[in-house]
Amino acid sequence: MEVLICESPGTLRYGTRNAPVPGEKETLLRVRRIGICGTDLHAFEGTQPYFTYPRILGHELAGEIVEVNGTSAFRSGDIVTFLPYFSCGHCVACRQGKTNCCADLKVCGVHIDGGMADYLVVPTENLVAGRGIGLDALALVEPLAIGAHGIRRANVNSGEPVLVIGAGPIGMGAMQFARLAGADVIALDVDERRLAFCRERLGVPYTITAKEDVLTRLRDITGGDMPAVVIDATGNLNAIQEGFRYMSHGGRYVLIGLQKGDIAFSHPEFHKREGTLMSSRNATRKDFDQVVQAISQGAVDPEAYITHRVTFAAAGEAFPSWLDRKSGVIKAMVMRD
Ligand SMILES: [Zn+2]
Ligand SMILES: [Zn+2]
Known part of the structure; x- marks a missing residue:
């Protein structure tokens, strides 16, 4: 063959x-x-x-x-x-x-x-x-399942602001399953064309380009609370390290993306938030079933x-x-x- x-x-x-x-x-x-x-x-x-x-x-x-x-x-x-x-x-x-x-x-x-x-x-x-x-x-069930798994890991609740960093296919899947969980989804990326796609095709209400003042935009969008859940879907070391600053007090940070280096972040900043940091690797059958159902129903x-x-x-x-x-x-x- x-x-x-x-x-x-x-x-x-x-x-x-x-x-x-x-x-x-x-x-x-x-x-x-x-x-x-x-x-x-x-x-x-x-x-x-x-x-x-x-x-x-x-x-x-x-x-x-x-x-x-x-x-x-x-x-x-x-x-x-x-x-x-x-x-x-x-x-x-x-x-x-x-x-x-x-x-x-x-x-x-x-x-x-x-x-x-x-x-x-x-x-x-x-x-x-x-x-x-x-x-x-x-x-495309598999890449969507990766996003669905990240959202499951974050235990996203209805009404929570969820920031997804990285508007590639994995990030887009995370946005769609966060939206299905009832979250207020915010997309952050360097590429304005991809953010336009998120707004127009995926129904993402808030988008931020990386060259904007991200902290100020996040404060405005969340009424000062900051995102309860931050999802990294970039696998970019700088983006991952920046992401720690975007998480609310009591928030969760889920790394779906992967890169080769060590991550450094401020322990006092992380500690005062009582932050939760987790990785999200691949997906389970439960995630695949959720994605297949969502596609069958036309939800994604x-x-x-x-x-x-x-x-x-x-x-x-x-x-x-x-x-x-x-x-x-x-x-x-x-x-x-
Ligand atoms: Zn893949
Ligand atoms: Zn095993």
Whole structure:
């Protein structure tokens, strides 16, 4: 089968591999859609901390079942997505149902080869039924689930001001699920075009560009309280460190984004707020189910995010251009028959 391999940072090439064979309790998928994620772009750049090379990228996937090995409610021909986080099932995190942060986690397309290929084998227990959702939207369940998980971690209450820093697809997902939780959503980004998208397409009532006086704007918007929840979806060290100053007294700060360095913040400022700092890693089945339901009900429309579409044959050449903000990319989708 044909694959697109990231040989090393900056190098993508097409190659061939033997088609995988599903083992016990595994399912063989024909890959139909591959969403391109910031993680894929950062892997290509060499700035994502969990990558080794060579690696076949791609974890935002929709596929068609070719073969299920073992008993399952799924059948060949079913359209599905799946949780691309392959957990061990017995570590301390897995025993608590936190399979998203398994101590021995293998993320498909990160720690092990992913879906930039004709076929892929996945654990049958990770499959998520398509429930009539289109292939494009189905491939975007995973990035939306990351945002939904961050909002779940923050335990967002109705009426709370929630600041989401970073208006990429992950931040946009967090905004949408914060809005569904009844929050007053505030988006902060450097890119005015993306903020316009948040206002016009996602119904975000407040947006702030990074070059404004952010503290003053936040005070104005929140009546002096400041955001009860701050979500980082940038993975940018400066943005993350600034974010501590935006949190209300008694507030929560959730890091969805990831970067390679150490974080420094003022202990007295954090302490006087009795702040809560947490990371939010991947997502759980509960998050996937919530996203699938929200898409089925029309509460979120991930297809609005898709700005670029390419064939698998053209993906290798187009890939580097998506690193450039000037491309206007929000979400690129690789289409397959
Ligand atoms: Zn992703
Ligand atoms: Zn585990």
